[in-house]
Structures are given as structure tokens and as C-alpha cells.
Amino acid sequence: MQTTIEPQTSFEVTDQGFYGHFGGAFIPEMLYPNVEELRQNYLSIIADPGFQTEFWQLLEDYVGRPTPLFLAKRLSAQIGATIYLKREDLCHTGAHKINNTIGQILVAQRLGKKRIVAETGAGQHGVATATVCALMGMECIVYMGSIDMERQKPNVDRMRMLGATVVPATSGSQTLKDATNEAMRHWINNPVDTHYIIGSVVGPHPYPDMVARFQSVISEEIRKQLFTKTGRETPDYVVACVGGGSNAAGAFFHYLNEPSVRLVAAEAAGQGVSSGHSAATTALGKPGVLHGSRTILMQTEDGQVTEPYSISAGLDYPGIGPLHAHLFESGRGDFYAITDDEALQACFELSQLEGIIPALETGHALAALAKMNLKSEDVIVVCLSGRGDKDLSTYSKYL
Numbered sequence: 001m002q003t004t005i006e007p008q009t010s011f012e013v014t015d016q017g018f019y020g021h022f023g024g025a026f027i028p029e030m031l032y033p034n035v036e037e038l039r040q041n042y043l044s045i046i047a048d049p050g051f052q053t054e055f056w057q058l059l060e061d062y063v064g065r066p067t068p069l070f071l072a073k074r075l076s077a078q079i080g081a082t083i084y085l086k087r088e089d090l091c092h093t094g095a096h097k098i099n100n101t102i103g104q105i106l107v108a109q110r111l112g113k114k115r116i117v118a119e120t121g122a123g124q125h126g127v128a129t130a131t132v133c134a135l136m137g138m139e140c141i142v143y144m145g146s147i148d149m150e151r152q153k154p155n156v157d158r159m160r161m162l163g164a165t166v167v168p169a170t171s172g173s174q175t176l177k178d179a180t181n182e183a184m185r186h187w188i189n190n191p192v193d194t195h196y197i198i199g200s201v202v203g204p205h206p207y208p209d210m211v212a213r214f215q216s217v218i219s220e221e222i223r224k225q226l227f228t229k230t231g232r233e234t235p236d237y238v239v240a241c242v243g244g245g246s247n248a249a250g251a252f253f254h255y256l257n258e259p260s261v262r263l264v265a266a267e268a269a270g271q272g273v274s275s276g277h278s279a280a281t282t283a284l285g286k287p288g289v290l291h292g293s294r295t296i297l298m299q300t301e302d303g304q305v306t307e308p309y310s311i312s313a314g315l316d317y318p319g320i321g322p323l324h325a326h327l328f329e330s331g332r333g334d335f336y337a338i339t340d341d342e343a344l345q346a347c348f349e350l351s352q353l354e355g356i357i358p359a360l361e362t363g364h365a366l367a368a369l370a371k372m373n374l375k376s377e378d379v380i381v382v383c384l385s386g387r388g389d390k391d392l393s394t395y396s397k398y399l
């Protein structure tokens, strides 16, 4: 695949999959047929009216969309600004991940695929993939780091209950990066009948664009719902956590070209940006290639990927999607590094202020609010990416 780098200022992807200096498809020869088949077909498949009808119907009747936009009054009073929560935690399976898996399984069917392979970190994408595979009667294989299998056990059980095979990834840091490596290897060995459902806006083109399109329903709904509630479609800030960046891409998508809306990304600082145990990619990383795209990633002087760390499995990744690398480099987005402790505290606060137990990943977005120098008249939408049931064993250590 051609991978010329075309600098650009717009936030839309180029034909070759670039956002500014980032993106593209830097893939081994063996992966080329799979990725190329997808690249040549994804836009026409998605544009097909039959696809659109089935996709929107499933989002409504199966996922439970639109998800509410909730005015969090007690949290607003505490922060000193108006905070709305986009309730992706109320999606079927408990996180935004299913918006993408519904879209991708419909693409896979139209490409004539019979099996699905996926990677997962927090297990939410694995559960969302296993769910749509059960729905469509397709075989499902999910790779998951063996450390993540321990810390997100409820999701391992859910995937198995749904009929999926969960394969532990035992290399490297035994987390999301390693699960992604193994899933890609599996796809290379099964090119004809298998589709790889990547769970975030990462990977070679066209994945970042395809996943962002499926998740863009989040900001499409925010615009309408905010208008109904406040008479304006644009908040002052949209805030989301970034692992690979799919919930953030979805929440930002319809605001990308509106500079009056500040886009705020919360990354995982782990035990502290300089602690050696962190996943704060933009603070610590530099440009490089990971999982098929040029992006910002944490690496040693000689380009070896650094093992990331975060208390939240879904943010424990050494890179970010190329769109986010471009938002960072161009200054369009504000990036905050949130420590484990700050995220945990924000999760407890939201639970006790609003009666909503969020996922640990989401806690990073909530913790960014305290760092943003907000004014009392500001309107902020936080993407509440997932619910916290999967994290109860972590939370229970602090009860």
C-alpha cells in the first residue's frame, strides 16, 4: 500500500489514511491482502443503504441508542461549571465499544467472512465483539494480555459465557499491546475467512477512520441533545479519556472543525509521568510506527516500544490513534496526564455525587475537569465511556 506522508491541517483523513503527519498503513507484506481488501471496500459498504438501515436499527433496538445526555448537577456544583455526561455506560454491554463492533461485524458479513478475531484490554471491546458474534452466529477468538485477564476477570467470564474463545497473550507486558500483536498474527495466518475487529482508532488505514465513523454517533447525538437542552449544539469543551482513542474520536468527531469547542483528552499517567510506570503517550512519546500506523508512541532512544503502565487496562497502551497524534501536534486538542490515584478519586466522587459508578478508564476523563481552569459559565460534555462493574475488584481495595 502507498504510504506517502502528506502534511495537512484538516482533521479529515486523506485517501491514504493520514491525519497530518500521522496514520497510513505500515504493514508487513503478509497483512497486505487483508488490509487492502478492507480499504477498497469499507466506504462503499458503509454508504450502502441496506448497511445503513441495519446499522442504525441495531444501534437503536440492540445497543439502546440514543444514550442520554445527563446534566450532572451535584458534580457541576463541585467543579463550578455546567457538566453534562454522555452516558455511553448505558450502551448494551456497558461501554461505547459496541458501536464499533456492530459496524464492523456488518462489514465483515458483507466481505463474506465467517470468523472474527479481536484484541482486548479492559475486556469491554472483547465483550462487545463476543456479543455481536453471538448475535450474528459467527466464531469469535479474543486475544487478551494475561495480566488483563486477571484484573478484568468478570469480562473474561462474560466473553466465555457468550461463546468466545479467550486466548491469553503472554509476551511483553502481557497487556493490550501484546494482545494486539497476537491478534494481528492470527489474522495474517487466517486471511481468507477471518475479519479482525480492532477495538480503537488505531492500526493501519482504514481502521482509524472506520472506527471513528462508527463511534461518531456519540457526537452526532451530543449535538442534538445539547441543542434540545440548552439551545446550542456546541459546548465549550468535550472531554474524553484516550487509550487508543475511540470514545474520544466519537465524542470529538462532529466538533473537529469547530475551534470554539476545545477538545480535551485524558491520558493515563499511571504512577506519575516520570515514574517509569506510565502510559501518558503524548507527554512521554515521540513519532514512530506501532501496529501499522505512524503515530506518537512511547519508545526508547533506539526505537524499542516502552512497556506502558496504567491501573486501567483500557488505557494501558504505549500509543494513541493517529487522529489524536494530529490533534496533539496541531494544538487542536488539550492533553492531560491523569494518575491512577486521581482517576480512582474521580470514580469514587462520581459514584457518590451522581449515583453512577464509572469505569476506571472514564475516571481519567472525570479527573481532568479539576485541572482545566473552568469558568462558571462554561458548558462541558464528558464522555462517560463505560460503567464500573468490571473494576469492582479494584475499587473494593479502597472501600
Ligand SMILES: Cc1ncc(COP(=O)(O)O)c(C=O)c1O
Binding pocket: 095, 096, 121, 122, 123, 124, 125, 199, 200, 201, 241, 242, 243, 244, 245, 246, 247, 248, 313, 314, 315, 359, 361, 362, 385, 386, 387
Ligand atoms: C470504558 C472504557 N473507556 C475507554 C476505553 C479506552 O478505549 P478508547 O480510547 O478506544 O475509547 C476502554 C477500553 O477498553 C474502556 O473499556
